[in-house]
Amino acid sequence: MFDTLKSYLDSIQARDPAPRSRAEILLYPGVWAVFFHRIAHWLFDAKLYFLARLVNHFSRAVTAIDIHPGATIGKNFFIDHGFTVIGETAEIGNNVTIYQCVTLGGTNPTNGKGGKRHPTIEDNVIIGSGAQIIGPITVGERGRVGANAVVMEDVPAGATMVGFKARSTLVPAEQWMREFIPYGTPCEDAEGNRIDCIEKLETELNAMKAEIAALRDQAGQGAKAPEQASFDLDAKKSGTDD
Structure with missing residues (x-):
C-alpha cells in the first residue's frame, strides 16, 4: 500500500x-x-x-x-x-x-x-x-x-x-x-528548434496589421481618384472661359 x-x-x-x-x-x-x-x-x-x-x-x-x-x-x-x-x-x-x-x-x-x-x-x-x-x-x-x-x-x-x-x-x-x-x-517545430508560442502569435498579428494597412492605403487611393478628376474638370472649364 x-x-x-x-x-x-x-x-x-x-x-x-x-x-x-x-x-x-x-x-x-x-x-x-x-x-x-x-x-x-x-x-x-x-x-x-x-x-x-x-x-x-x-x-x-x-x-x-x-x-x-x-x-x-x-x-x-x-x-x-x-x-x-x-x-x-x-x-x-x-x-x-x-x-x-x-x-x-x-x-x-x-x-x-x-x-x-x-x-x-x-x-x-x-x-x-x-x-x-x-x-x-x-x-x-x-x-x-x-x-x-x-x-x-x-x-x-x-x-x-x-x-x-x-x-x-x-x-x-x-x-x-x-x-x-x-x-x-x-x-x-519539426526540426526541434524551440519557438516561443507568443512570438508566433506576434508574427501572425504583425502580418495581419500589415495587410490591413495595405487595404486602407488602397481604399484611400480609390477615394482620391474622383476628387482629382473633378479638379481637372474645373481647371479645364476655367481655361475655356478665359
Whole structure:
C-alpha cells in the first residue's frame, strides 16, 4: 500500500516541479479528490448509491472537484489545482494529467437511456486548463488538448487539439514519444528548434496589421481618384472661359 502511494506521489512530482516533497503533494486537492473517488466508486460498484453520492458531495465540498462515483479512473491520475467536473460514464486511463477548470461532460441521449455519454481518455493524455471534452468520444493515447479547447469528436493518438471548435494538429514523432508535455501544448517545430508560442502569435498579428494597412492605403487611393478628376474638370472649364 505504501509503495503504491509512494509511486503515485512520485508520478505527480515528475509532472509538477512545484512541490518540494511527497508530504507537500499530500495537501493537493486533486490527490484528495482521487482518494475520495476510490471510496465512492467502490460503494457505487456495490450498488450503495446513496453512500457513494454522500462521499462524492463531501469530496466536492472539500476539494472543489466533482468526480461522479460511476467514473472509471486508472493509475496515476493527476488533477492539478482543481475545479474539474468528470461525468458518470467517463473512463480515464493511466498517467492522465488534467489541469484546472476542465469538464469531461456528457450529451443528452436521444433514446432516453443513460448509456455511454461521457468521454474516454486513454493513457498518457494531457488536458489543458479550461478544456471542455463533451460526449462519448475517445481521446487517443498521448493525445493533447490545449487550454480552453472544445472537443466534440474523437482525437487521434498523438494529436494535439486546439481552438474552438478544436482542430487536430499532429505533432512530430519526437514530441509524441516524450513522456510528458506541460499543459498539453508543445511549442517546438519539426526540426526541434524551440519557438516561443507568443512570438508566433506576434508574427501572425504583425502580418495581419500589415495587410490591413495595405487595404486602407488602397481604399484611400480609390477615394482620391474622383476628387482629382473633378479638379481637372474645373481647371479645364476655367481655361475655356478665359
